[in-house]
Amino acid sequence: xxxxxxxxxxxxxxxxxxxxxxxxxxxxxxxxxxxxxxxxxxxxxxxxxxxxxxxxxxxxxxxxxxxxxxxxxxxxxxxxxxxxxxxxxxxxxxxxxxxxxxxxxxxxxxxxxxxxxxxxxxxxxxxxxxxxxxxxxxxxxxxxxxxxxxxxxxxxxxxxxxxxxxxxxxxxxxxxxxxxxxxxxxxxxxxxxxxxxxxxxxxxxxxxx
Numbered sequence: 001x002x003x004x005x006x007x008x009x010x011x012x013x014x015x016x017x018x019x020x021x022x023x024x025x026x027x028x029x030x031x032x033x034x035x036x037x038x039x040x041x042x043x044x045x046x047x048x049x050x051x052x053x054x055x056x057x058x059x060x061x062x063x064x065x066x067x068x069x070x071x072x073x074x075x076x077x078x079x080x081x082x083x084x085x086x087x088x089x090x091x092x093x094x095x096x097x098x099x100x101x102x103x104x105x106x107x108x109x110x111x112x113x114x115x116x117x118x119x120x121x122x123x124x125x126x127x128x129x130x131x132x133x134x135x136x137x138x139x140x141x142x143x144x145x146x147x148x149x150x151x152x153x154x155x156x157x158x159x160x161x162x163x164x165x166x167x168x169x170x171x172x173x174x175x176x177x178x179x180x181x182x183x184x185x186x187x188x189x190x191x192x193x194x195x196x197x198x199x200x201x202x203x204x205x206x207x208x209x
Contacts, residue, residue, distance in 0.1 A: 036201060037170050040132040043145035045166045045203050052163065053202040055084025055092040055113075060193040061141060061175040065182035073184060075177035075192060084113070084200055091116040093161070095200070098123070102150035110149050113167070113200070118158020122202075123150040124167050141175035141196060144168070163204040171199040 036051040045051075059082025063075035079097040086092050098112040100123040110123040124146035131142045146169070151162040175196025181187060 034201065036203075037168070037199070038135075039143060039145075039168060039170055040130040040135050042132075043128055043130045043143055043168065045145065045168065048207055049165050049203040049205055051201045052204050053092070053160070055086065055200045055202075057082040057084045057095060057196075057198045057200055059083060059095065059196065061177075061196050063177045063192045063194065065187045065190040065192075067185075067188060073182050073187060075182045077177070080111070080196075081193075082196075082198075093200075100150040101152060105149050108149070111146055111167075113161060113202075115154065115158060115160045118160050119154025119156070120158045120161040121152045121154075122148060122161040122164040122167070124164070125149045127166075135170075137173055139174070139176055140172040141198075143170045143172060161202070163208070164202050165205040165208070166203040168201045168203075169198050170201065171197075173197045 034051040034054050036045070059080060061077060062079050062081055064078050065073055066076045068074050080095055082095040083091055084093045084095060093113040093115050095111070095113050097109050099107045100110045102123070105123075108125075110125055112121060112123050114121045127145040127147050129142035129144045130136065136143055146167040148164050148166065151164065153159050153162055173196060175194050175198075177194065178192045181190055181192065
């Protein structure tokens with residue numbers, strides 16, 4: 001006669017099965033459970049898009065001193081250099097500037113995120129920045145809404161970031177160009193690497209699925 005399994009053992013077995021299923025789920029499926037942030041009205045993502053990935057960035061905003069069109073001198077951003085981590089401190093992407101390979105963009109230098117696991121990449125252009133004091137910390141770089149300008153699969157077909165439609169940079173701290181060190185011809189070419197942190201939310205267009 002087949003013996004019945006005690007209720008407590010059965011419950012444990014069910015929990016183990018659920019845990020095993022969660023571990024076996026594709027990483028992207030787990031990443032889709034993302035709550036979008038509260039943001040200023042002017043950088044809200046349009047309806048029909050859903051946040052599917054978030055990364056917590058730590059790095060630098062990198063500036064170079066250059067002449068301005070008005071005859072002065074100013075620090076100009078030439079690239080960010082940051083690593084984005086998940087909530088459990090696993091690396092999600094790297095962030096920098098690079099040429100967009102989409103021919104329609106004619107090689108423009110764009111904000112770039114490369115996925116750390118599958119090598120997929122998204123390039124995005126600024127839609128609008130916000131320095132709304134109700135959201136943006138004092139002495140922090142603006143929050144920004146960016147729109148996809150180009151995407152590319154990873155070397156082995158990875159496509160996590162190819163679904164991106166918009167990116168939001170929020171919860172910024174630091175990163176502002178130095179107020180001194182770029183005021184004369186002698187300063188041209190000087191560089192400043194300014195530490196910053198931020199959160200980046202990646203959205204996908206639900207109608208494209």
